Amino acid sequence: MPQNPIDWHARAADLQPDGRLLIDGRRCDAADGASFDKHSPIDGRRLGVVARGMAPDVDRAVAAARAAFDDGRWAHQPPAARKKVLQRFAEKILTAREELGLLETLDMGKPIRYSIHVDVPAAARCLAWYAEAVDKVYDEIAPTGPNALALITREPVGVVGAIVPWNYPMIMGAWKLGPALATGNSVVLKPSEKSPFTALRLAELALEAGLPPGVFNVVPGYGHEAGEALALHADVDAIGFTGSTRTGRRMLEYASRSNLKRVYNELGGKSAFIVFPDADDLERAANTAAGAMYFNQGESCNAPSRVLVHESIADEFVQRVAALAPRFRPGDPLDASTEMGALVDESQLRTVLDYIESGRTEGARCVTGGNQALQHTGGYYVEPTLFDGVRNDMRMAREEIFGPVLCVIRFKDEAEAIRLANDSPYGLQASVWSHHLDRAHRVARALRAGTVHVNQYDEDDITVPFGGYKQSGNGRDKSLHAFDKYTELKTTWLRI
Ligand code: NAD
Numbered sequence: 449m450p451q452n453p454i455d456w457h458a459r460a461a462d463l464q465p466d467g468r469l470l471i472d473g474r475r476c477d478a479a480d481g482a483s484f485d486k487h488s489p490i491d492g493r494r495l496g497v498v499a500r501g502m503a504p505d506v507d508r509a510v511a512a513a514r515a516a517f518d519d520g521r522w523a524h525q526p527p528a529a530r531k532k533v534l535q536r537f538a539e540k541i542l543t544a545r546e547e548l549g550l551l552e553t554l555d556m557g558k559p560i561r562y563s564i565h566v567d568v569p570a571a572a573r574c575l576a577w578y579a580e581a582v583d584k585v586y587d588e589i590a591p592t593g594p595n596a597l598a599l600i601t602r603e604p605v606g607v608v609g610a611i612v613p614w615n616y617p618m619i620m621g622a623w624k625l626g627p628a629l630a631t632g633n634s635v636v637l638k639p640s641e642k643s644p645f646t647a648l649r650l651a652e653l654a655l656e657a658g659l660p661p662g663v664f665n666v667v668p669g670y671g672h673e674a675g676e677a678l679a680l681h682a683d684v685d686a687i688g689f690t691g692s693t694r695t696g697r698r699m700l701e702y703a704s705r706s707n708l709k710r711v712y713n714e715l716g717g718k719s720a721f722i723v724f725p726d727a728d729d730l731e732r733a734a735n736t737a738a739g740a741m742y743f744n745q746g747e748s749c750n751a752p753s754r755v756l757v758h759e760s761i762a763d764e765f766v767q768r769v770a771a772l773a774p775r776f777r778p779g780d781p782l783d784a785s786t787e788m789g790a791l792v793d794e795s796q797l798r799t800v801l802d803y804i805e806s807g808r809t810e811g812a813r814c815v816t817g818g819n820q821a822l823q824h825t826g827g828y829y830v831e832p833t834l835f836d837g838v839r840n841d842m843r844m845a846r847e848e849i850f851g852p853v854l855c856v857i858r859f860k861d862e863a864e865a866i867r868l869a870n871d872s873p874y875g876l877q878a879s880v881w882s883h884h885l886d887r888a889h890r891v892a893r894a895l896r897a898g899t900v901h902v903n904q905y906d907e908d909d910i911t912v913p914f915g916g917y918k919q920s921g922n923g924r925d926k927s928l929h930a931f932d933k934y935t936e937l938k939t940t941w942l943r944i
Contacts, residue, residue, distance in 0.1 A: 456560055456782035459550055465645040467498030467668060469505055470652065472512035473661025478669075479504040486644065489557035489790040490781050492826035498644050501669030506636070506677040509665040513607045513634035514683055516662030523604050523632035527583035534579035534630060536657035541572040544653060548618065548646055556614050556643040557790030557827070558744055559781045570910075571622035571650075574926070577910045578626035581928060590939070597942040602935040604632035605710065606685035609678040611671075611699075612647070613691045614640035614792050615747040615850075621647050623914075624688040625654075627930035629664065636665045636684070638675050640691075642792050644668035671695065676702065686710040688933060690749075692848070693873070693919045712923035712933045714749075714915055716848045717876030720869035721752035721905065722891065724862070725760045727881035728903070734768035736879075737854065740905045742776040742832045745791055746800075746852035749920075750877040752905060754838075754845055756865050759858045766836045766856055770816045776832040776852065778821050790827040791851060797828040800851030804833060807844040812855070813837045840868045848874070862887065866894045875917030879905045898924070 467486065468475045477483075482500035487493065499505070517523055522530065541548065548571075549563035558567075590598035610624035617639055628635050639647035651666045667674050675695075679687050679702035686709055689699045696713035703711045721740075723733050740752050757765045781789035791797045797820065804818050817833030830851055838845050838855040845855055859865045869878055878897040882888045892900040898916045901907065913924035923933050 453784060454546070456550060456553075456784070459546070460554055460782060463547075463550060463554070465496040465551060466648060467496050467644060468648075469499045469501055469509070469668065470648055470666045471505070471509045472665065473655055478502060479508070484641070486555070488554045488827075489792050490554060490825070490827045495554055496645070498641070498668050501638070501667035501674035503673070503677040505667050505669070506674055506681060509636045509667045510607060510678070510681050510683050512662040512665055513636050516660060517604070517606050517634040521660040522629075522634065522663045525632075530630060530632065531579045531582050533658045534575050534582070534626075537654050537659065538572040538576035538579060540653040540657050541568060541575065541650070544649070545569075548649060551645045551649060552618060552643070553781050553789070555645050556617065556792050557781055559779075559786040559789045561784050561786070562744070567616060567618050571618040574619070574622040574626045574910050578630040582630040585928065585931065595944060597944050599940040599942065601938050601940065602631065602931065603938050605934055605936055606633060607683060608633045608635045608686050608688055608934060609681065609684040610635055610637045610688045611675050611678065611691065612637070612639055614642035615744060615749070617643040618646045618650065620690045621650060623690070623925040623930070625650075625664065628688065628934040629659070631931055631934050633934050634663050634665075636667060636678060638667050638669065638678050641668065641670045679703070680706045682707045684709055686712065686934065688712050690714040690925070692716055696921060710933070713921040714923070714925055715919060715921040716874055717749045717751070717916060717920050718754055718846070718848055718872045718874040719750055719752050719877040719879070719897065720754045720756055720872070720895070721879040722756045722865050722869060722881065723758065723761065723765060724865070724880070724882040724887065725758040726883040726887070727761075728883045730761060730765060731768060733881045734765055734772060736905045738769050738772045738776065738832075741854040742788055742852045745778075745788055745830070747792065747796070747850050750899070752877075752879060753849060753853070753855060754840070754869075754872070755854060755856050756859050756868055757856055758865075759860055762836070762856065762858045766815055766834070769834050769854060769856075773816045773832045773834060778829040778831065780825075788832065788852065790829050792828070794828055796850065797830065800830050800849060800853065803844050803847070803849040803851065804853060807835050807838065807842065807853075807855070810839075810842045810844070811837070812839075812842060812844065817852070840871055846872065862891065866891060870894070870896050873919040876915075876920040877901070
């Protein structure tokens with residue numbers, strides 16, 4: 449029997465998200481009762497009230513996290529026990545898939561099909577993967593002389609402050625929580641004020657899964673209030689930050705002004721997607737570039753926002769992308785067939801339209817799109833936009849737009865392609881399209897980026913590290929390498 453499609457609008461009408469803080473296993477209001485209304489970018493409807501966490505709330509959350517860490521209720525459990533709890537946590541996320549997906553879509557505007565089929569499963573898989581990994585990581589014995597034994601062990605850093613952005617709230621949260629909790633840390637998570645609800649719900653599910661109270665606390669609020677208080681807190685041992693390069697810079701200042709806590713920054717990007725004339729399949733290259741650029745309304749740190757195309761094939765490439773654009777026309781995010789949803793808020797809409805205007809003013813050619821869409825809904829939508837004739841020194845090529853704007857920059861030869869790709873303050877990802885493996889490999893090696901794709905862009909897996917060169921950040925999320933951020937190495941000499 450075919451199942452009836454879910455009526456997401458009816459479900460949305462019934463949803464009453466709880467925006468209170470979660471500290472020491474309990475929901476509570478902000479110390480001074482402060483709160484703000486959260487509206488949905490889909491249609492402007494009021495979604496709920498969110499506690500406006502401030503320094504006293506952060507103090508309470510950090511104190512709870514510290515107490516939980518110090519008494520060993522989580523850190524001292526055997527890895528196999530932590531594994532069981534995290535596995536249950538991952539299962540609970542999957543069980544709550546529809547509720548979490550709906551919350552994510554209402555909160556930040558992405559299409560429901562992706563919240564349900566990408567974001568929720570990716571968050572669950574991340575936690576399940578770290579759960580599986582935790583009892584398979586061994587410590588080391590150094591190759592020293594015969595009269596002593598030097599043990600090199602990993603210990604949790606202690607209290608981790610996790611500060612995440614609004615574009616993938618659950619996945620970004622899971623990328624911090626997975627390795628931090630698996631290695632025995634306590635966490636205080638500060639979600640973005642623009643998309644706070646799923647993080648709060650995740651913390652409830654973690655408690656239901658058996659995570660002891662105090663180990664995972666959530667303080668919603670604004671960056672300059674709750675975020676700053678957390679990053680400045682003298683009892684926080686490490687900050688796992690994902691967000692803009694501008695705020696990442698602040699994280700380093702806060703650490704230097706407080707306790708020199710470890711700061712791991714995962715920041716912005718302006719990734720180059722390079723198409724050489726010997727690329728085997730221009731149609732697939734165009735499809736991949738458009739799909740990756742317009743996915744999540746272009747609100748992805750790793751979006752291929754600078755597409756460098758050899759001048760001999762650029763006209764054909766541009767035509768192909770332009771022909772694909774209608775497929776990504778924005779629509780109702782609660783309709784299961786919608787490919788592109790709403791931008792997160794009005795300020796993001798204004799920012800994107802301003803970059804589009806800057807491209808026109810600086811002499812780039814808007815081939816398709818370039819306008820606001822679906823104004824009657826009360827939400828924030830922009831057409832999938834394609835610019836040709838972009839120069840790498842234009843604002844739209846240098847700065848992160850964070851919207852559905854694909855910029856084509858033409859190049860003459862391999863050396864110029866490499867120079868243009870590397871001529872950016874960012875270095876998150878890149879892609880090289882060429883039939884010849886020697887060229888692909890040569891160019892991939894020359895690119896200053898944390899991830900380089902060859903003849904594709906969509907492969908992704910929790911098993912590989914994710915992070916950037918240059919001002920795209922330091923440290924790596926995902927994979928076993930993420931353990932480096934949340935553990936201290938200790939050497940213990942034993943006389944034998
Ligand atoms: P943002 O820097 O404005 O905010 C990120 C988080 O930091 C939010 O929780 C915010 O409240 C908080 N914050 C803001 N100002 C603060 C301050 N002064 N002190 C402490 N906390 C503060 O970024 P955003 O607009 O939420 O997210 C978009 C950015 O995130 C883009 O630049 C994108 O490239 C980046 N991003 C990077 C990755 C990655 O893995 N490299 C992944 C996703 C997003």
